[in-house]
Amino acid sequence: MKTLFIGGIKSGKSRLAEQYMLQASSQLPVYLATSEAVDEAMSERIERHQLQRSERFLTIEEPLNLLEVIKPIPTPILLECVSMWINNMLHYGFGAEDIYEQIEKILLLDKEILFVQNDVSGGIIPQNKLAREFVDISGIVSQTIASHSDKVFHCIAGIATQIK
Numbered sequence: 001m002k003t004l005f006i007g008g009i010k011s012g013k014s015r016l017a018e019q020y021m022l023q024a025s026s027q028l029p030v031y032l033a034t035s036e037a038v039d040e041a042m043s044e045r046i047e048r049h050q051l052q053r054s055e056r057f058l059t060i061e062e063p064l065n066l067l068e069v070i071k072p073i074p075t076p077i078l079l080e081c082v083s084m085w086i087n088n089m090l091h092y093g094f095g096a097e098d099i100y101e102q103i104e105k106i107l108l109l110d111k112e113i114l115f116v117q118n119d120v121s122g123g124i125i126p127q128n129k130l131a132r133e134f135v136d137i138s139g140i141v142s143q144t145i146a147s148h149s150d151k152v153f154h155c156i157a158g159i160a161t162q163i164k
Contacts, residue, residue: 002107003114004145007155008122014080016153016160017116018053021078025112029076031057032069034085049080063088067102070111082117082145086138090130096137103141107148115145119154 005017021029031053037043050059057078062069066085070077079085082103089099106113120138146152152164 001112001151002145002149004117004142004149004152005114005155005160006117006119006142006146006152007160008119011119011155012158013116013118013153013155013160014049015052016155016158017078017080017114018056020153020160021076021114022056025076027075029057029078030073031059032066032077032079033059033061034063034066034079034081034088036063036084036088064092064094067105070106070109070113073111076112076114078114078116080116082115082141083120083138086134086141090134090137096133096140099137099141100144103144107145115149117142117145 003020005013005020007013018031033046033049035042035046037046053059058075060069060073063085066079070079086099118138119142120135121142123135126132126135146164149164151162153160154163155161
């Protein structure tokens, strides 16, 4: 089963996804964290998220190679966050096709995966080439994940609304 929680930054999607996963899973789920501590603010954000989920998840940190990490995991997986993973892939020189290929392979796995992703579709087209590439890739990836998901939740103001 695949599930997508999508919403804007600070929409509550991470907290809501964690609650959903814990209620739906009878096993200790894996929290696959993609963020890297690139500065003090990100370090603090990561630390807050770690405290928030405490002992309720087994945390694995992986910024790039999600497919190889996911393959052997037998328990449900909360992948947080697809947007940071896309950012990391672009930062380390991977292109759109690398991103699409890896996400397609992940979606074909017979695994219970809950994806968390930022919705970047509500803004304007950025002037910056890299920002445009990020927005375009993110939009295509969110559409791909949603089309393969059994359930999709849109999050806003700390409320999740099931849209699929």
